[in-house]
Structures are given as C-alpha cells and as structure tokens.
Amino acid sequence: MRKVLLGTILLSSTLLAAELSSISGETTAVFAKKEKKTDKPLIYLAENFHEMATLPGFTLMSPSGLVSSYGVVFAGLSGLKDEGNTDGAFALGMGFGDSNTVGGAVSVGIGSVDPRDGGSFNRGTLNLNVGHHFKKYGLGWSVGVSGVDLWHATGADGDNQDPSFYTAVTKLWANDYIPMAITAGFGNNSYADINIEKRDRKDEVDGFGAIAFYLIPQVSLIVDYTSNVLSAGFGIVPFPDYPISVNLGATNINEQGAKDTKERTAFIASVAAAYVF
16 A cells, blocks of 8 residues: 555656656756856856856746757756655756747656666656747747656556646746746646546646746745645756756645545755756
8 A cells, every 4th residue: 555655646756756857957958058167166156147057947847938949958867755755767858949939848757766666767758848939028938748658667657657738838027136937837637636536637637837036046946836736945056157957845745645645745856957059
C-alpha cells in the first residue's frame, strides 16, 4: 500500500521531476544571453536587470507563455524529496524559430535517478511548445504538449501515460518597485485536478497559474497553482554573468491527492543552464 501511495502525487514523482527539469530549463533559456567577460567576481549583486545573463524563474509547475528561439540550448536537473520518497530527473532541449514571429523549444525529460522504482533512467518523455512574443505588450502566448512517452520500463508507475496538452499566457509587468511576471493557462491530464481519478484526467481540462515577484534582479518569489496543487519557492541566479538559475521550494503545500491517498508536502529543487550560440 505504501508503494501505491507514493505513486499518486501528480503523474508520479519521476514524471514530476522530469517536468520540473524541463520547465526550469525552458524558463532559463527564454531570457538567456551570452556569457559576459568582465572583471567582476563570480558572485556579486547585480544592480539592475540589464546586467543579468538570465532572469530568475517565474513558474514552478506551470508551463510558460514565453518561449525561446533558435540559438539556445538548455539543460535542467531537478529533484523531489518528501517523507518517504526521493527522486530526480534531467532534461535536455533547444530552441527553434524566432519568438518574435513563431518560436519554441523541444526537450527530452529523462528519469528516474532512483533505482528502487524499476531502474535508473527508466523513462523518457518528449516536450514541445510553440509560441509568439508580443514585445510591445510584454506578453507571450504558447501552446504545447508535455509527457509524450518515448520509453518506459515495463510495469513502471505511470505506464501507458497519455501526453498533456496546454496553452499558456505570460505577462511581464516592469516597474520601479517590484517587477512581476504572471502566467495563466489551462490544460488536460497532468494539469487537471489531482483529486480526479488518474485514468480520467486526460479527459478533464483545468486552469493553472503562477505569479513571480522580483525582489531583486537575482531573486524571485514564486507562487504556483497547478493541478489544484499549491507550490511556492524562490528563483535564484547566483552568477549574474552566466545563464544559470536555481529554483528551491515546496510543492503540494495544500496536501492534495486522489481520494484517501493525500500526499504530504514535498521539497523540490532544480538547477538549469543555457548556452547561446
């Protein structure tokens, strides 16, 4: 029974970790610029956003309305830890097109790193998004699909998992006090209410959203509500001259889960890096 309970959070911890790594990688790539060669130390406090090689994250679980373009590759590594479960995954991807016309990203999420659930790297999923930036309005709109099954171990949790489709909008509000990024959208399956029976979620569509407050150029405070699951945390860019970002937080703060299998709050973390060529 304990094994069953551990498998109920979202699509399973393995799939959740894979989504985390893909999302953190894509959001880092959106704002990524080439590394700077300066005489400044590796770690320093940036005085403004223009100094940054990327921006701190603006979602935790929600897909973004902002997409990247050709000339950017990215990678993400993520992990999840609750009272009785530890797992992680990583993602590799690249941008294509031009976000000012039509751009997007494609990535592959690979998990699990925990051999106890059937073997390391026992699942691969494909994620794809396309979108457009309305630069005049500080707005981005995207459509995408996540969790397309590429391979999985026989009998693994989430076997025969259906892909999830979504559309999202992200609005950037620049101001002299606390700049914000607000994301909203809707999707099915992994974006549907976690309290719905797993087999029925592919037929349900629910909304999701996130808001990020940029406390300083290198730190954002993120609140995210996806699949009826509340998450909160921080986005951090430790090295202003390099497009590397870190997300730290907690998910399922409101302890949701199907029927009587309520899950506990879990600690989540991800690190992502981008390269601009």
